[in-house]
Amino acid sequence: MADKTLKRIDQVTAGIEKSSSIVQAGLGQITSNPENLKRAEMLVQIAKSDHASFKKRVIDTLLGHGSTKSGELPDHHGCRLGKWYDSITDVQIRSIPAFGCLIEPHERVHRHGKLALDYHAKNDPAGALVEAKKMDQASLDVIAMLDELHRKIAEKQD
Numbered sequence: 001m002a003d004k005t006l007k008r009i010d011q012v013t014a015g016i017e018k019s020s021s022i023v024q025a026g027l028g029q030i031t032s033n034p035e036n037l038k039r040a041e042m043l044v045q046i047a048k049s050d051h052a053s054f055k056k057r058v059i060d061t062l063l064g065h066g067s068t069k070s071g072e073l074p075d076h077h078g079c080r081l082g083k084w085y086d087s088i089t090d091v092q093i094r095s096i097p098a099f100g101c102l103i104e105p106h107e108r109v110h111r112h113g114k115l116a117l118d119y120h121a122k123n124d125p126a127g128a129l130v131e132a133k134k135m136d137q138a139s140l141d142v143i144a145m146l147d148e149l150h151r152k153i154a155e156k157q158d
Contacts, residue, residue: 044150047081051109051139054079058113058135062120062128069121070114076107081142092156098148105145108138 054073060066076082085102093099112135119127 044146047146048143050080051142054109054113055135055139058116058132061117062125062132068117070117073110073114073117076103076110079110081106093149093153096149096152098145098152102142102145102149105138105141109135109142112138 057066057068057073061068074082077086085099085106088094088099112131116128116131116135119125119131
């Protein structure tokens with residue numbers, strides 16, 4: 001029964017990986033046009049997808065379905081969301097409280113994801129699990145800030 005369960009998990013993981021690669025290819029096309037990045041709706045979807053992919057890489061490794069090392073993951077300035085965040089000069093966007101509140105949980109996502117992988121590399125599953133949970137909570141905070149940012153930008157455009 002355990003073997004069947006593992007095979008099903010592998011099938012689901014393979015399906016998720018295939019879907020993720022298709023989504024990431026589409027996102028690559030979307031983000032290659034700077035005009036698309038000005039749309040809050042695009043930003044929210046891209047950031048949510050990137051966070052799901054980031055978390056998936058970490059969790060896959062913790063479950064033995066990947067081999068990502070913490071040094072292979074970007075910091076919160078090196079990912080697509082971080083690059084976007086650092087490049088914003090529009091005072092209207094920067095003045096939205098959710099924009100300012102985004103950086104701290106975003107940094108936590110990356111920090112705890114890397115720490116989870118470091119604990120995994122040290123063969124400390126309990127430590128890895130604690131950090132994975134912290135990464136997940138921080139990611140929920142990022143998504144909440146992105147949703148709020150999206151709402152405020154949409155209000156300004158109306």
